[in-house]
Amino acid sequence: MHQLGRVRLQMKGLRCSNYLMGLIRQSSPFSVSSQRSKVPQMPDIVPVPDTDFKATEYEGMSYDAARNVRTNNINPGILEYYKKPLMFHQGYMQWLFDSNGKRYLDLFSGIVTVSVGHCHPKVNKALHEQIDKIWHTTNIYMIPAIYEYAEKLVAKMPGNLKNVYFVNSGTEANDLAVTMARLHTGAYDIISLRNAYHGISPNLLGLTSLGNWLYNVPGGYGYHNVINPDPFRGPWGGANCRDSPVQTIRNCDCAAGQCYAKDMYIDQLKDLLRFSVPKKVAGMFAESIQGVGGAVQFPKGYIKEAFGLIREKGGLCISDEVQTGFGRTGEHFWGFEAHDVTPDIVTLAKGIGNGFPLAAVVTTPEIAKTLKSALHLNTYGGNPLAGAVGKAVLEVIEEENTQGISQDVGTYMLLELAKMRDEFEIVGDVRGKGLMIGVEMVTDKESRTPLPPDQMGPIWEDAKDMGVLIGKGGIHGNVFRIKPAMIISKEDADFGLSVLRLALQNHLERNT
Structure with a gap:
């Protein structure tokens, strides 16, 4: 498991899923009072939204066997995400399930392709x-x-x-x-x-x-x-x-x-x-x-x-x-x-x-x-x-008025991301309309120097480890692309935003 940054949670009565608590237990204890003044206050963690859908158990090719085929038989020019690529076996609406049954909120929708949700009935x-x-x-x-x-x-x-x-x-x-x-x-x-x-x-x-x-x-x-x-x-x-x-x-x-x-x-x-x-x-x-x-x-x-x-x-x-x-x-x-x-x-x-x-x-x-x-x-x-x-x-x-959902939930996400831009020096720009969103990462706002891959990668990996999938783009690979299926809820958005914020917090902890 990728080691997340040091975290202190303030639950304030919120129920947190067993999945998220498992992630939290793997983090190191940390006291907010020991943070440097430039590190933002740690937010509450939004629980993973519930779903009535239950994925079937995966019974296909093993992960290692699939990796072997990928290495030896699939053209190496095909783009691959993450240090340890995910192998998905089922999808439902805004959710994807890997071969181990872990659930992910898909905020990239198959490269902006799954418009109304995976396997919409x-x-x-x-x-x-x-x-x-x-x-x-x-x-x-x-x-x-x-x-x-x-x-x-x-x-x-x-x-x-x-x-x-x-x-x-x-x-x-x-x-x-x-x-x-x-x-x-x-x-x-x-x-x-x-x-x-x-x-x-x-x-x-x-x-x-x-x-x-x-x-x-x-x-x-x-x-x-x-x-x-x-x-x-x-x-x-x-x-x-x-x-x-x-x-x-x-x-x-x-x-x-x-x-x-x-x-x-x-x-x-x-x-x-x-x-x-x-x-x-x-x-x-x-x-x-x-x-x-x-x-x-x-x-x-x-x-x-x-x-x-x-x-x-x-x-x-x-x-x-x-x-x-x-x-x-x-x-x-x-x-x-x-x-x-x-x-x-x-x-x-x-x-x-x-x-x-x-x-x-x-x-x-x-x-x-x-x-x-x-x-x-x-x-x-x-x-x-x-x-x-x-x-x-x-x-x-x-x-299902997915255009209206894009307008309402997308605008909400953009405004919340703008707050992160104002709070984190490495968030240089937030832009887009509806659910066509980009977050450009920089070393600092004054120079607008693109955040290098060795710093972008850990933020991206952290979000994935916490169950949220985000794309990347831009000539420098320093733009997080948030373009989910147009059926997501504000509850989904809050979970995704809280995970991204924690990943940004972890970056600060690694670099201070």
């Missing part, structure tokens, strides 16, 4: 019903399940975004969107933001602009990456820039309703368009909030003005909603709505299928027609199983 039922009818025919035939879903999906889109092509992953969706933009405009060059992640197929290794995801081989051509408009880490930004419940700690001298940083970043885009591309471009990709890059939000008004410039150059505007779609940002169903824009193409994946391989490209009928200039087929895209699952996921989102 309604989604499972829809899949079971469809799998007993027909699995696969390919979309050269009529498939009622996918047509029923397509009708409901495009009804959620604004304007003339009424045509959909189904694929299997976000990478496939963005690949196809690139092709459509180039075919429709007759131009080739495409703009994306630095720090953006849009997939890692060979064709997208220029659209994605995160160096630690790029191989030393020729990637896609015709891509241009403009400076990332990051109010916290970029050259310009201040305390009034973001459309978020929590603003950056940087000072801001802008007048009300104005953003000097936005203007400076737009000038950089104008400069790129002036010097680096032909008179006409194919388009621009943008995430509404950057996901893999660390939940980075842009200055208010940036995307709207940037898209306007692209349209002046004859290009299409493409919104990557792979992580921000389906109400995750709370205030809107689609992330791009917060930017007051209607894109020409929208790409969807991850939460669209709650973990089932399903993705989509939504566009206008006029742009969609470009694919008819040659034969095009995706063998599994739009299969009957995907249609049944997608429709059920969308119905759960509507029936």
